[in-house]
Amino acid sequence: DEDASALFKHEVPKFKAASVREQAGVELLQAITGTDVSVVLDPTMLLTQAEWSTLFDLDQIAVPKGKYVFTYVLGQKSPATLRMIQDFRAQGYEIVEFHNTDFHQLRKYFAKDPAEFVAFINHAAAVITDSFHAAVFATIFHTPFTIAERADQAHQKMSSRIDTLLDMTGLAKRRMAEVDTIAEVLAVDFAASDARIAERRVESLTFLQAALRD
Secondary structure, eight states: OHHHHHHHHHHGGGSSOOEESSHHHHHHHHHHHOSOOEEOOOGGGGSOHHHHHHHHTGGGSOOOSSOEEEEEOOSOBOHHHHHHHHHHHHTTOEEEETTOOSOGGGGGGOSOOHHHHHHHHHHOSEEEEOOHHHHHHHHHTTOOEEEOOBSOSTTOTTHHHHHHHHHHHTOGGGBTTTOOSHHHHHOOOOHHHHHHHHHHHHHHHHHHHHHHOO
């Protein structure tokens, strides 16, 4: 959009510092404005697992009993995504369709708040999602996850954010194209991702503190 580009080109250089959450945003904004742009963590990742648990008092939030898979898919589910969900269901997992508006019978988990969103991910056996923030919280709480494929092209805007997240955490092979069995979904080591996030958290907070300093 030419009008938006002109606005960004004129206004962004007025800021003392500029940051975005994904590498694609750096390339786009620098090309438009000619200014330096930094990648920082999404604000949700500036808090640790312990800090989120305390903030939302997660132990006091009711979650489904038994083993369940948390699904939060914003786009149209692809055949591969539907097959993965069915595979988990066949293995006795409850499928928690969070915020699903497609079918009346799936609205059981529709009217939930952000604290419940985090608590459900924390206690899930696995997460199937195409959502950036669901992937973030699965990573923070060490819940095995896979990035769902989308059957439509109308909801692809978060892809670059997810790409940056997966590359930064060393979890690049969490996409369903590469993790297509239950065993592969559940087999994930978060040790390296914890270290990488901790390092980037320090860098991001340092950037923000410098940017906000008079």
